[in-house]
Amino acid sequence: MAKEHPILETQDLTIRFGGHVAVDGVSASFERGSLTAIVGPNGAGKTTYFNLISGQLSATSGAVLLNGEAITRMSVPERTDRGIGRAFQLTNLFPTLSVRENVRLVAQAKARKGFDLFSVAESHVELLERADHVLAEVRLIDKAEQTVAALPHGDQRKLEVALLIALGSQVLMFDEPTAGMSVDEVPVILDLIRKLKSDMDRTILLVEHKMDVIRSLADRIIVLHNGALVADGEPADVIALPVVQEAYLGKAPDTSETAAAPEVA
Amino acid sequence: MLTRLLSGDTPRSGLLTALLLIVLISLAFAPFLFPGTRSLETAARICIFIVLVASYDLLLGYAGIVSFAHTMFFGIGAYGTALALSTTGPGYGSLIWGTAAGAVVAAVFALAIGLFSLRVKAIFFAMVTLAVASAFAVFVSQMSWLTGGEDGLNYKIPRELTPAFKLIDEKILGVRINGKLLAYYLVFFVSAILFLVMLRIVNSPFGRTLKAVRDNAFRAEAIGYRVVWYRTTATILSAVMAALAGSLLAIWLRYTGPATTLSMEIMIDILLMVVIGGMGTLYGAVLGATLFILAQTYLQTLMGVAADASSAVPLFSTLVAPERWLLWLGVLFILSVYFFPSGIVGRLRAGRA
Numbered sequence: 139m140a141k142e143h144p145i146l147e148t149q150d151l152t153i154r155f156g157g158h159v160a161v162d163g164v165s166a167s168f169e170r171g172s173l174t175a176i177v178g179p180n181g182a183g184k185t186t187y188f189n190l191i192s193g194q195l196s197a198t199s200g201a202v203l204l205n206g207e208a209i210t211r212m213s214v215p216e217r218t219d220r221g222i223g224r225a226f227q228l229t230n231l232f233p234t235l236s237v238r239e240n241v242r243l244v245a246q247a248k249a250r251k252g253f254d255l256f257s258v259a260e261s262h263v264e265l266l267e268r269a270d271h272v273l274a275e276v277r278l279i280d281k282a283e284q285t286v287a288a289l290p291h292g293d294q295r296k297l298e299v300a301l302l303i304a305l306g307s308q309v310l311m312f313d314e315p316t317a318g319m320s321v322d323e324v325p326v327i328l329d330l331i332r333k334l335k336s337d338m339d340r341t342i343l344l345v346e347h348k349m350d351v352i353r354s355l356a357d358r359i360i361v362l363h364n365g366a367l368v369a370d371g372e373p374a375d376v377i378a379l380p381v382v383q384e385a386y387l388g389k390a391p392d393t394s395e396t397a398a399a400p401e402v403a
Numbered sequence: 404m405l406t407r408l409l410s411g412d413t414p415r416s417g418l419l420t421a422l423l424l425i426v427l428i429s430l431a432f433a434p435f436l437f438p439g440t441r442s443l444e445t446a447a448r449i450c451i452f453i454v455l456v457a458s459y460d461l462l463l464g465y466a467g468i469v470s471f472a473h474t475m476f477f478g479i480g481a482y483g484t485a486l487a488l489s490t491t492g493p494g495y496g497s498l499i500w501g502t503a504a505g506a507v508v509a510a511v512f513a514l515a516i517g518l519f520s521l522r523v524k525a526i527f528f529a530m531v532t533l534a535v536a537s538a539f540a541v542f543v544s545q546m547s548w549l550t551g552g553e554d555g556l557n558y559k560i561p562r563e564l565t566p567a568f569k570l571i572d573e574k575i576l577g578v579r580i581n582g583k584l585l586a587y588y589l590v591f592f593v594s595a596i597l598f599l600v601m602l603r604i605v606n607s608p609f610g611r612t613l614k615a616v617r618d619n620a621f622r623a624e625a626i627g628y629r630v631v632w633y634r635t636t637a638t639i640l641s642a643v644m645a646a647l648a649g650s651l652l653a654i655w656l657r658y659t660g661p662a663t664t665l666s667m668e669i670m671i672d673i674l675l676m677v678v679i680g681g682m683g684t685l686y687g688a689v690l691g692a693t694l695f696i697l698a699q700t701y702l703q704t705l706m707g708v709a710a711d712a713s714s715a716v717p718l719f720s721t722l723v724a725p726e727r728w729l730l731w732l733g734v735l736f737i738l739s740v741y742f743f744p745s746g747i748v749g750r751l752r753a754g755r756a
Contacts, residue, residue, distance in 0.1 A: 192625065218627035230625075232618040243615050246608050247627040253636070254608040258410045262608065305626060 143206035145170045145341045146222075146309050151190055151200035160186045162365035163200065168309070173335050173342040175356035175373070177382065183365040184345045185227060188311055191343075192224040193217040204309070218247075223307030227314050227345070229294045231286045237297060238282040241269035244304040268304065276300045276330060292323040299330050310334060311343045316351060324351070331355060349377070408599060410606040414686055419751040423686060426693050430591060434584055435576050445700045447587055449693050450594040451651050456676045457601050457688035458644035463674075464683035465605055466637040467617030469525060472516065472532035473673055475539045476642040478664035479512065480505040480649025482543070485556045485659035493559035502650040506643045513642035517635035540665045555660020564589065564654065590651050597647060602685050604640060613637055614683070672699075679739050681746020690747050698735060703728040 144167035151164045161183045168174055176184050189195040191202055193214040201210045209217050218224075232240050245268040246252060246259075260266070273279040276296045281289065286297065295315060302310050312331065316324045332355060334340045346352050352359065352373065359376040361369035369376050376382055406413060414420040426449075429436060433446035455477055462468045483505020484498060491497040512535075520531040543550045550556065562568050568582030578584070604610050612633055616623045620630045653659045663669075672695065680691025707725040714720050723731075743750040 194621075194625075213629070214624040215627045215629045218625060224625050226622075226625075230619065230622045232615050232622065234618055235614060239611070243611065243623075244626045246611070251608045252612045252628055252633070255604055255610075255640075256607060258407075258603070258606050259608045259611045260411050260606075301626065 143203070144168055145205060146191070146343075147203040147206075148187075148191065149201045149203065151187070151202065152198050153186060153190055153195060154198045160365050161190060161197075161362075164362070164365075164367045165200075166360060166367060166370065168341050168343065170308075170341055171335065171339045172358060173331075173344065173356050174358045174360055175344045175346050175352040176360045176362060177346065177352065178362035178368075182362040184362055185313055186365070187362060188224070188313055188343070188345060191309075192222050192311060218305070218307070221308035222311070223302045223305040223309065224311045225298045225302050225313060225315060227317065229291070229298060231294060231297055231301070233285070233287040235286060236282065237278055237284055237286060237289065237293075238266070238269050238273065240286055240297060241272050241300050241304050242266060244301050245269055245272075248305060272300050272304045275303060277326065292319045295319055295327065296323075296330075299327060303330070303334065306338075307340070309341045309343065313345045314347065315344070316346075316348065328355060353377075410599075410603040412602055412606045412685075416751045416754070418754075419686065419748060422751075423689060426689055433591075434578050434587055438578060441700075443583070443587060445696060447590045447655050448700075449696050450590050451648050451655065452673075452676065452692040452696055453689050454594050454597045454601075454648040454651070455645055456673055456680070456692045457598055457685045458641045458648065459673050460677050460680075460682060460685060460688050461601060461605060461613075461644070462637055462641040463677055464681075464687070465610060465617065466613045466634055467525075468521070468634060468638065469529040470532040470638070470641075471529060471667075471670055472512075472536040472539075473641070473645055474665050474667070474670045475532075475536040476509045476513065476645035477649040477652075477669070478539070478543065478661075479509045479642075480646030481653040481659045481664045482550060482556075482649075483508060483646070484650040484653040485558055486549070488560060488653075489556050489558035493561050495561055498561060498654065502647065505650055506646045509642040509646035510639050513639040514635060517638040518631075521634045521638070522631055536665075536670070540661060540667075543665060544661055551660065553661060555658055555663070557658050560586075560654055560657055565657075586655060590655050593647075593651055597644060598685065598689075601644060605685060609633070609636070617683075675736055679736065679743075679746060681743075681748035681750075684746070684748045684752075687746045687748040694747075698732055702732060706731065 147167040149165050151161055152159065153161045164187060176187065178184050186195065190197050193212060197210055201208050203209070204220055204222065209220060232243065242265050245265040246262070249265060251262065251265070270279060270282065273282050276299055278293060278296055278300060281293060286294065289297070295318070299315060302312070315327050315331065319327065328351065331342060331344070335342050344355065356373050359369070359371065359373050360367060361376060361379070361382055363381060368381055369379050414423055430446055430450060434443055437446070459473050462470055480502070484501040487497040487501020487504065516531060516535060520528045544552050546552070562582065564582045564586040566581050566583040570580040570585070574580070612623070612628055616628065616630050616633050624630050649664055652663065656663060676691035676695045677688065678691070679695060680687030680689065703725045706723045706728055709723040710720050710725060713723065739747070745753065
């Protein structure tokens with residue numbers, strides 16, 4: 139692992155579903171400790187791009203490199219082991235289990251104790267402590283005993299972030315972490331993400347629609363449009379681009395306009 | 404100490420604790436509390452089915468895997484022991500190696516089925532198990548030179564486990580202390596140990612992971628669990644436990660045949676016992692198996708009594724005629740699923756708060 143490798147890199151990453159090219163030759167590299175927002179209109183391929191990196195989908199061509207190592211053909215758990223952590227757009231938790239158990243399971247996976255058959259799970263105090271520590275961080279410790287299915291939406295989003303914190307991956311991928319949250323809950327999530335970046339030096343990828351969220355968090359923006367990377371740069375520069383203006387200030391651009399749009403890319 | 408034995412998984416409901424204690428005490432002292440051959444047969448059957456149903460719940464309730472091959476594994480264990488005893492004589496040696504061989508064969512079958520089909524959709528796995536189990540049942544009935552076909556196998560077991568062996572001459576509390584009693588306690592204690600082992604497994608980090616896989620396999624992968632391996636291991640463990648239960652049955656009955664081990668009817672019974680008791684809790688297996696087998700054994704008798712007593716009432720006496728016991732078993736099942744969708748244990752635990 140030479141130093142010069144970026145922590146995460148995608149090279150000409152492409153996936154085709156029949157005739158439709160959902161992600162089209164996206165090349166980008168991500169430096170340690172950076173926070174990159176990935177934006178674009180609905181259907182631009184942002185979540186698909188995420189799925190290709192974290193392994194839920196396999197690329198048709200191109201490569202995903204983590205610390206210079208190709209992980210393109212690896213399974214989801216293998217990528218997770220190597221340091222890719224993923225949170226999902228739709229809340230994706232273990233609904234019949236308690237809040238604490240959800241986080242404990244992550245700590246357990248990290249400690250590689252999943253195949254321990256003959257000890258009592260509750261006797262691994264360090265895993266419970268780890269879970270409670272993370273729950274305290276996301277301010278869910280009071281609800282640790284509750285069943286996840288019974289939690290309000292905002293708390294489920296917090297728990298989603300808690301799972302990623304517990305996973306402690308090098309690369310953390312958030313897919314609209316504040317979607318559907320009430321106004322007063324949003325800052326809690328944003329603070330958590332900011333802390334992950336600054337205190338723990340994690341590399342963060344963020345799919346987000348809300349411009350104010352992007353402005354306050356991101357130090358770089360990537361714009362996807364029809365699966366292709368059309369802009370990449372400092373937030374202020376990218377936001378000023380016509381393609382971004384169109385996508386976020388009303389009229390969605392149609393295909394004929396895309397060719398004219400990119401400049402920074 | 405007790406909590407440790409139960410792996411920290413206490414019943415968590417006063418009524419449930421009471422019911423479980425009643426079952427435990429009744430089974431532990433069955434030969435003395437309920438004298439008679441028939442009740443001892445029933446008690447032994449309950450012990451064996453508690454293990455069998457618990458092992459199925461490990462798969463269905465904890466791992467969320469629907470399998471129709473559970474009686475095949477049960478049968479593999481029973482035939483393993485039966486074949487060893489009938490071919491190499493009624494010694495402890497053949498009893499042990501037959502049982503071990505049955506468990507190993509069950510594990511290999513489970514591994515093969517698991518790796519072959521657990522990667523894909525749940526319904527596909529269910530269909531594969533159904534096909535394999537049916538094929539296995541046909542295979543056993545066709546290989547009559549080895550398995551005795553539909554007639555099954557009769558064989559001798561070690562003399563110390565048969566009624567002919569007398570431990571002491573006097574009766575204790577009116578019960579003969581003979582080999583049959585020893586055989587019962589062998590069944591009882593082995594069942595108890597297997598149950599406690601399974602209770603430990605479901606409360607281990609592995610068992611917790613199974614629940615996560617059941618809840619959301621997609622997310623389990625994304626936090627680093629290799630779902631296929633967990634599902635396959637659960638299938639193997641469940642198959643081995645079922646095979647051991649089958650071996651107990653083979654020892655107890657001194658007979659092994661398709662009707663006692665491999666039939667689809669038993670498969671359905673197991674499924675019902677899990678659902679009635681409560682999925683995802685091994686205590687459900689205890690209550691489900693106990694109630695179901697009691698109903699199966701005594702409902703007919705009970706209805707005979709009711710029919711005689713009500714012979715003056717025309718329609719009612721026809722309805723409760725003993726030959727209609729299956730109908731009433733069905734009604735009981737529908738009622739229990741309707742009123743306790745989460746099973747008896749689920750209902751009792753929910754009522755605690």
